[in-house]
Amino acid sequence: MQLEPRDLQILDLLQRDSRLSNQDLADRVGMSTSACWRRVKALEEAGVIRGYRAEIDPRRAGMAFHAIIHVRLVRHAREIVDRFVAEVMRHDEVQDCYATTGGADYHLRVLCRDLDAFNDFMERTLFQLDGIANIQTNLVLRHIKAPGMPGA
Secondary structure, eight states: OOHHHHHHHHHHHHHHOOOHHHHHHHHTTTTTTHHHHHHHHHHHHSSSOOOOOOOTTTTTTOOOOEEEEEEEESSOOOHHHHHHHHHHTTTTEEEEEEOOOOSOSSSEEEEEEEEEHHHHHHHHHHOOOTEEEEEHHHHHHOOOOOTTTTTO
16 A cells, blocks of 8 residues: 555554544544545555554553563574464563564563562563573663654
């Protein structure tokens, strides 16, 4: 799908507030409501818009411990990778997981209630997996920018 400038405007507005009515969205991008609805449907069908969800404030939801975990595997054998990915997918604490280049093979963004819950998560999951060469954890001190945040 070739994105047009209005498509990019629609995407920007929906990332900031996915609850905008079709009328409000159409007004903001200068389109008729029917044309805007068709563009949004086309973006959904093309997979450009993958879904809609609520943005939750982790601290207010009781998840005050936020960390980025860097994982390096011993080797990239299929069974090691598959086991690691399956374990990551099983745990709600893992908000995001990226396969990357560089010093770490994977970067996980993890949210937990507190340090004790984080330690429990690590002991139940990553510390139990064969095939992990190294784990480095960075604590998130402050969340500065994300889609939908003011100023983003």
